[in-house]
Amino acid sequence: MRSSYRARLIGISVLAILAAVAILFYGNPAPAGSRGYWTIVESRMVSVGTILIVAFCHGVGTVVFHAVTNNRILTPSILGFDALYRVIQTGLVFFFGAGAVAASDGLLKVVVQSVLMVAFATLLYGWLFSGTHASLHVLLLVGVVLGMGFSSLSTFMQRLLTPSEFDILTARLFGHISVSNVAYLPWGALVCVIVGAILWRRRHVLDVVSLGRETAISLGVAYRREVVIALVLVAVLISVSTSLVGPMTFLGFVVALLTYQIVGSSEHTRTLPMAAAVGASTLLIAYFILRHLFYAAGLINVIIELVGGLVFLGYLLRKGLR
Amino acid sequence: MITVSNLTKRYGSVHALGPVDLEIPRGGVTALIGPNGAGKSTMLTIIGRLLSGDSGRVEVGDLDVVTADSRELAKKLAILRQENHFVARLTVRQLVGLGRFPHSRGRMRPDDVEAVDLALEFLDLTPLQDRFLDELSGGQRQRAYVAMVLAQQTDYVLLDEPLNNLDMRHAVTMMRQLRRAADELGRTVVVVVHDVNFAAAYADLVVAMVDGRIAHVGPAREVITPYVLTEVFGTPVDVIEHRDRPVAVYYH
Structure with missing residues (x-):
């Protein structure tokens, strides 16, 4: 079983590498070896880097999220993350105008946005877990309600925008891998490496936490503390990805589902690396097919969300809310 | 030894437990019996530090379950609840x-x-x-x-209704295995059981609880009696002998 796991992990990683190489070199219009050729390869490398970060964040983040919330349906987006991103973006355009927003693009804005989102998550978890009725269901319910509140707020502000401002805003609210911020990539990668290392060190604790509160406490794990740490780390990952390419609701769900299917068991020693590999290969292959075979780069998020949403619905109908 | 002193617990305005004082000696099988809502599971979960009492102390071995390091406690004490989803x-x-x-x-x-x-x-x-x-x-x-x-x-093993949803054969096997764990592995086993006859057949010490208080504590032969059981469960119970063990009959 161990060897078959290793073979699968290697196989999927090789797929990801092949897809990455294909994205970099397939159909380059400039003559091979010329300066233009390498410029194009370089710009494509930014896309590949972005995809790797986004896939890692959503794949690993969702697997960890599933472990601590003891379910396989909910994704971090349900904690109001996507909605928070939308309300921040809409608020920026609403209060400062489209011109100011376009001018302020850069590392600072991304950092501020990430910090805001993590702070929001930490406050929410901190508050909810310090109360007497600290339960995960309450937390999730509050997440859903806050998410709805944020969405309504965004919709309200969007109604008051001029059509041109609304147009600029809409372009920002859909994720776009091709136009992610280059300056931000190394930082995003660094955060991923750090968070990944912390999670990897805690992988056995995550196994215990996924057995539920009572068993975890009986096994000597400080359950509440571990859950909060894990959720904050997930918040960091998702906010990195969201700041980079915008909201992706179903990507994490699809990657996690595939990971569980491929690995079979739930040990995090196996699911964490596999989630990263599966995430990378899924997103790289999807990007290659859509961008280089169908020339539909702008549609990538829409199609991932469409496919992911359908899989999500199918899963719900087949397995129920468990 | 598990020592419970002056332990109380309320759920909102509902009085659930106490004040309770109890000593469970090291070794052997101890069974907690009593009607629904008597506080058996509440007491067991507080001893197992899954729930905190409102007042009082619980010591397992020489560790206070509230203040002791959870990791150290996990080498001394294990608890299994009935729902494990x-x-x-x-x-x-x-x-x-x-x-x-x-x-x-x-x-x-x-x-x-x-x-x-x-x-x-x-x-x-x-x-x-x-x-x-x-x-x-x-x-x-x-x-x-x-x-x-x-x-x-762990020296101490707490089990909350381990016989729930088990048929006759599996229930008997489970109790036998717990008995063996106490006898052969030297564990102190504390179980909440609904069927008093399992307590009668396998337990060294039986603790009968009513309304959050301990009504009777003693060897099975002293607690599994018509008088005690009728009082504890509030329904007429007769006790007969079978293979030198008391058996409660309460179906009429």
Whole structure:
């Protein structure tokens, strides 16, 4: 079983590498070896880097999220993350105008946005877990309600925008891998490496936490503390990805589902690396097919969300809310 | 020894437990009996530090369960609740292996592997060890959880209604195995049981609770009597002898 796991992990990683190489070199219009050729390869490398970060964040983040919330349906987006991103973006355009927003693009804005989102998550978890009725269901319910509140707020502000401002805003609210911020990539990668290392060190604790509160406490794990740490780390990952390419609701769900299917068991020693590999290969292959075979780069998020949403619905109908 | 002193617990305005004073000696099987809502599970979960009491103290061995380091406590005391729903997909062996977590912190050494083998063997799970939990019957799954708790190798093992949803055969097997865990492995086993006859047949000490208080404590022969049971359960109970053990009859 161990060897078959290793073979699968290697196989999927090789797929990801092949897809990455294909994205970099397939159909380059400039003559091979010329300066233009390498410029194009370089710009494509930014896309590949972005995809790797986004896939890692959503794949690993969702697997960890599933472990601590003891379910396989909910994704971090349900904690109001996507909605928070939308309300921040809409608020920026609403209060400062489209011109100011376009001018302020850069590392600072991304950092501020990430910090805001993590702070929001930490406050929410901190508050909810310090109360007497600290339960995960309450937390999730509050997440859903806050998410709805944020969405309504965004919709309200969007109604008051001029059509041109609304147009600029809409372009920002859909994720776009091709136009992610280059300056931000190394930082995003660094955060991923750090968070990944912390999670990897805690992988056995995550196994215990996924057995539920009572068993975890009986096994000597400080359950509440571990859950909060894990959720904050997930918040960091998702906010990195969201700041980079915008909201992706179903990507994490699809990657996690595939990971569980491929690995079979739930040990995090196996699911964490596999989630990263599966995430990378899924997103790289999807990007290659859509961008280089169908020339539909702008549609990538829409199609991932469409496919992911359908899989999500199918899963719900087949397995129920468990 | 488990020492409970002056323990109380309320759920909102509902009085659930106490004040309770109780000493459970080391070794043997202790059974907690009583009607629904008597506070048996509440007391057990407080002793197992899954719930905190409103006042009073609980000591297990020489550790106070509230203030002691949870990790150290996990080497002395294990508790198993009746509901164990989780979506993680594990094999029997992986689950039992997690019982070694307080000792191994996830890195299984040879003595951890040995403890897991022993626990699997003890509960006749060796042939099923590579099966996933969701492929097992209810009785087998219950056994796997008990194996996990035994693999933890704690002096004290608390089990909340381990016979729930088990048929006759599996219930008897489970009680026999718990008895053997006490006799052969030297564990102190504390169980909440609904069927007083299992307490009568297997327990050394029986604790009868009513309305959050302890009504009677003593050897099975002293507690499983018509007078005590009729008072505790509030329904006429007769006790007959079978193979030198008292058996309660309460169906009429």
